[in-house]
Amino acid sequence: MNTFLAPFSRPLPAAIFIAIALLLDQAIKLAVELYLPLHEAVPVMPMLALYRTHNLGVAFSMLADAHGWFIVGLRIVIVAFVLWLWKRTGPGHHIAHLGFAMIIAGALGNIIDRFVYGHVVDYVLFYTQTWSFAVFNLADSFISVGAALILLDEILAHRASKA
Template sequence: MKSWSPYVLLAIVAFALDQWIKYLVETSLAFQEKIDLVPFLALFRTFNTGIAFSMFSSLGDTGLVVIATLVVAVVLYLATVTPRSHVFARTGFALIIGGAIGNLVDRVTYGHVIDYILFHTQTWSFAVFNLADACISVGAVLIVFDELIGWRREAKPESPDA
């Protein structure tokens, strides 16, 4: 268990920070009021009844809770079979688990996910998201990066003296 301690802690911190920020947003920010922080970044409290980009909202709360629970279970399994040397992947799995559980708690508690980060310009805006979504995305990038490092190590040609 010792080798998993920092990753478990990271997942817990990601989850706790996500829930704390969502609490602050819910208690301090009016629904769909945009507060510009810098010219391209704003706070904008809204709800997401689906998953990424509101996909699968037609499945309803129960279907989305089941999907999220299955995703967490699969990621937990992958994390347990990943070798210790794959630090980027293990970090990525921890971030995904923390973020997925954060959004899962929202869905079970409220029937939707609380989103509040908006990247935008005057003529374009990205989907509104939250810290849990960012953790999931960064975690996925770390896992892909770890896989690319692994492929590169395996693809090195052997020396002629071997």
């Protein structure tokens, strides 16, 4: 697994991954904006639907009342911070480097939405008859999975240091 993830410790492969992730994210969001009705659930399978909505805030619509440029600035600061972390993290932390690339791709994808649409396009809805999760998108998934990978890398590094 480390051999497969090793390229993400180098700038060019990480940048290529980020570019591909951004293209995929933006292509899906364009299709959602063009073809998915607004605020109408389109069932895909039990407990999963496509549901186009517009998020004016950040994750889970937090800061929805904040000025759009504040949100963009906040995301740019986050991208810069994650780039700084990526650079400072040792080359042996392949899982963390993939996580950093995923977070950067997700944050940039949502920044692009702000410039293109004026809001973030969300479209994935998990639900039951009595509960539903916040509507999210692929970029949000990149951010969440990336953060989980960074935590996993920290746990594995901590365990390895005790061995």
